[in-house]
Amino acid sequence: MINVSLAFSREKDPFVAGKEAAEEALEDVRKPDIALVFVSGSYDIKQVWKGLKSALDCDIIGCSTAGEILNEPKFGTVSLALISTDYIRFFTTSEGRCPDYEYLGRSLTENLIKESGVKTLGYYIRRESGRTLLLAFHAFLFLVCGIGGSGSEFARGVREVIRGYPLVFGGSAGDDLKFEKTWVFDKWKLHSDGAVGCILDTKLPVGVGVGHGWTPISPPFVVTKSQGNKLLELDGKPAVEVYSEVLGEKIAEKLVKEPLGKAALVYPLGIIDIHGRYRLRHPIRALEDGSIICSGDVPMGHVVRIMSTDEGKMIDAAKSAARQALESIGEPNPEDIGLAIIPDCAARMAIFGENKCKKEIEAVKEVIGDVPIVGFYTYGEYSSLGGGVEYLNETIVVGIISRRSLLL
Numbered sequence: 001m002i003n004v005s006l007a008f009s010r011e012k013d014p015f016v017a018g019k020e021a022a023e024e025a026l027e028d029v030r031k032p033d034i035a036l037v038f039v040s041g042s043y044d045i046k047q048v049w050k051g052l053k054s055a056l057d058c059d060i061i062g063c064s065t066a067g068e069i070l071n072e073p074k075f076g077t078v079s080l081a082l083i084s085t086d087y088i089r090f091f092t093t094s095e096g097r098c099p100d101y102e103y104l105g106r107s108l109t110e111n112l113i114k115e116s117g118v119k120t121l122g123y124y125i126r127r128e129s130g131r132t133l134l135l136a137f138h139a140f141l142f143l144v145c146g147i148g149g150s151g152s153e154f155a156r157g158v159r160e161v162i163r164g165y166p167l168v169f170g171g172s173a174g175d176d177l178k179f180e181k182t183w184v185f186d187k188w189k190l191h192s193d194g195a196v197g198c199i200l201d202t203k204l205p206v207g208v209g210v211g212h213g214w215t216p217i218s219p220p221f222v223v224t225k226s227q228g229n230k231l232l233e234l235d236g237k238p239a240v241e242v243y244s245e246v247l248g249e250k251i252a253e254k255l256v257k258e259p260l261g262k263a264a265l266v267y268p269l270g271i272i273d274i275h276g277r278y279r280l281r282h283p284i285r286a287l288e289d290g291s292i293i294c295s296g297d298v299p300m301g302h303v304v305r306i307m308s309t310d311e312g313k314m315i316d317a318a319k320s321a322a323r324q325a326l327e328s329i330g331e332p333n334p335e336d337i338g339l340a341i342i343p344d345c346a347a348r349m350a351i352f353g354e355n356k357c358k359k360e361i362e363a364v365k366e367v368i369g370d371v372p373i374v375g376f377y378t379y380g381e382y383s384s385l386g387g388g389v390e391y392l393n394e395t396i397v398v399g400i401i402s403r404r405s406l407l408l
Contacts, residue, residue, distance in 0.1 A: 001403045002085040002204060002338035004372045005029040008070050008077040014044040017078045018051025025082040026055065032082035034090040034198070036341065037062030037185075038069070038376040040076045041175030045183040048078055049190050056187075058082070059092045061198045063143040064183040066174030066346035067377035073349070073357045075176075081339065081374035087405055089201040091116040094186045096194030101149035104195055105142075105157025112140070112199045113161070121166045139167040139206040140389075141341070141399075144195040146172035146182040146379030150229065151391035152297035154195065159388045168389040169208045169399040170197075171343030171378030177350070182379065204338070205402040209324025210383045212280055212395040213317030214307035216270060218246045223302050229281075231269070231292045234304065238290025243267070243283075246306050252286070265347045268394050269298065270307040277385070278307065282347055282393040295380060295393045311356075314348060315363045321398040322367035332402050334369025341399040342375030348394060349377045364398060371400075 007025035011017040022035070035056055039048050041064045052060060068079040083090075093111050098104040113121075121138050140162070144154050151172055158168065173182035184196045200206060221242060225233035234242040244252035247267060254264075264285070270278030281304075282295035298304065325340075326332065342364065349357045361373065381392040 001087050001405060002083065002401060003029050004339045005082045006070055006080070006372055006374060008068070008074060008079040010077050014047035015051040017043065018048040019055045021078045021080050022052050022055035025080055029082040029084045032056070032058045032084050033088070034059040034061065034083050034092070035080050036083070036374050037078070037080040038065045038374070039063070039078050040065060040068060041178060041182070042076055043078065046190055049185050053187065059090055060185065060187040061092050061141065061143060061196050062185055063173035063196070063376070064175055065376035066177050066379065067349055069342055069344065069361060069373060069375035069377070071373050072361055073354070075354060079374065081372065083339065085204070087203040089116070090198055091201070092186045092196065092198045094184065094189050094191060094194060094196040096189065096191030098194055099149065101153040102157040104149070105154040106160050108195050108197050109140070109158045109161040112197050116199050116201055118199065118201055121162060137202060139200040139202060141198045141200070142168065142170035142195060142382055143184045144170070144172045145184055145191065145193055146174055147179060148193055150297065151380040151382070152229070155382060155389050155391040163388065167206055167208050168382055168384045169341065169343065169397050170382040171376065171397070172380035174346055174377060174379045177346060203405045205329035205404065207325035207328040207400045208383055209321040209328070209398045210385065210392065210395055211317030211321035213313035214268060214270060214278065214280060214309045214394065215313065216278070216305035217308045218306040220272070220303045220305050223298055223300050223304060226298050226300050229294045229297050231294055231298045239292040240286045240290045243306065265351055266308060268307050269294065269304045271298065272303045272305070278305070279390060280307065280393045280395060296391050311352065311359070314351070315359055318360045318363040318396050319367050321396050322364045325398045325400045326368060329400070329402055332404060334371055336403050337368055337371045337400055338403045339401045340364070340368055340371055340373045342373060342397065343378045343381050344375060344396045345381060345394045346377040346379060348396060360396065368400060
C-alpha cells in the first residue's frame, strides 16, 4: 500500500549530488508521488535543488540540515526518500519573503488546505483490541527556515487555522551549525526566509510521538519579564542571576562567553504546560544586561524550571516517542509500518556527538523495527501536543506511516 525508496549521495558537485541521489532512488520507485529531501548545509542548496528537479517529476519537499538521517545519522549528504502510494494524496506549497512568522504559518496552512480541496479536517474512529483509536484523515508536515523568524509564532499561525484537529510534525531547517542561512524548498520554489508544507490526505494511519528526556533540577520560577524569546527576569531577578544561583557562576559565565556551547545545550528551560509536561527552550546566549536570548518564546506569567539530562534519559525519550507514535495507531507490527520520518534536534546530536548519535536512532528501531527511516537534525521541532501544534526545542519527533488502510 506504500512503497519507499531511500538513497543518498556524497558527491562533491552539488548538482550531481542531487541528481545522483534521485536517480538511485528511482531504481526502486519509478513513479513516486513525492520526494522528501534533506541536504547538508555544506552544499550549494540551489544547485542541489536543480539537480533534484532534473531527475524527478514528482512533488518535492525538503530543506537544509544540521545533519541527515537515512536509517542512521549521516553528515555531508543529499539524503532522500521517494514515496509511492494510492492511499495518500500529497499536496505541497511554499511561501517566502515573510518576516511575520505568525502570518506565514497561518497563510501557508490556509493555502495548503485550499490547494488540497479538503473541506473538513477530521478523524476516523476505529475500535481495536478493546481500545478506541482516533485516526487522522489528514496530517501536516512543515519545514521552516531556522534563522530569522520565530518558530513559536509560526506554530501559533498554524494553530489559528487547524485548531486541534489534524496531526502536525516537522522541523526548522539547519546549516551544519554555522547559523548563517537555512533553506527550504518544494518543486517550484527555493526560500531562505520562509516555509514549505505538505498536507497528507490519507487512508493510511499516521502516528506522531515526541520525547526529550530532560528533568527539572531547580525549583519553579515565574517568568516576570520577557519580550518574545528574550527572557529578562525570573521571580523578579535577572535571568542570568537565577542561572548562577542554580548552576553556579562558572556555568552562567559560559552562557555569556560560549553562545550555543555545551552549557547552553545541557541546561535548557522547561516551560510547564497545563498537562504538567515540559516544553524546552534552548538558551542561545546571555546578554550583558542579565537577560537570556532563547530559541523560542518564553511567555510572561508562565512557570519554568531549569532542566538537565544524560545520554540514558535521552535514549529512553527516543524510545518513548516511538512508542507514542505506535500506540496512537494501534501498535502495528513492524512489517505494517511503511515509513518513519524523524525531525531530531541538532542540540541532541551535539550532546551525543556525531560518532554516538546513532544510539538514538537505534533506540527508535528497537521499538518500531527495521523500517525505512528518513529525517534530519533540526534547529527546532513542530508537533501536535495536547490538542494543538507546538514549537519545541531539544526534542525528538517520530512520525510513522502505516501500510494498513484506515478503512480495513
